[in-house]
Amino acid sequence: MEIRGKVHEIGATQQVTESFKKRDMIVAYAENPQFVEYIRFEATQDRTSIFDNLAIGEEVEVSxxxxxxxxxxxxxxxxxxxxxxxxxxxxxxNAAPAPSSPGYADMPAPVDLAGSSDDDDLPF
Incomplete structure (x- = not known):
């Protein structure tokens, strides 16, 4: 499963027993911006390091x-x-932006079709 959100909090690694350690991370998940959910993920053992290079406020996808x-x-x-x-x-x-379709900024400047001549010759 995957979910996207912003890093809200990163906990310290906890040594629960001599052979077991864990670490928590809270992600602010806003499927509906009016009702933000704060979801707790945990990483255990050697996976506790996957939270090391993250910062509060970063957009992430968690698997x-x-x-x-x-x-x-x-x-x-x-x-x-x-x-x-x-x-x-x-x-x-840090993900590469998706190729964008041509937008308004990429369009050529409008051309004045009325022109400055008084010639109203229409071919029809």
Whole structure:
């Protein structure tokens, strides 16, 4: 899965156990600009470095996997957790611009067809 947005926050790498580390990044996702969503992605182990070269406010595309798992507490109540595990982040600001179609600025200047002559000879 992929999503595009702006980097809102980048967390520090957390050493959870001796053999497990993780890092979070929050992306502001504005499919509807009136209701911005702040989505938390996590990277684990050697992938924690994929957030290193990012800056707050940069436009990015995040490739991620959706993970879900149950957890049952001591009272037997099961709760479900979801994680968005990032595996690639691409900066969009440095992407080459798409070839544009000719626009108004590329058009030649208008020509005055009325001219300054009083000759009204029309061929029809």
């Amino acid at each position: 991620f996997n959706l993970r879900g798992r149950p957890w049952t507490n001591k009272d037997g109540v099961t709760t479900y957790f979801n994680s968005l595990v990032a595996w690639r982040v691409t900066k969009l600001g």
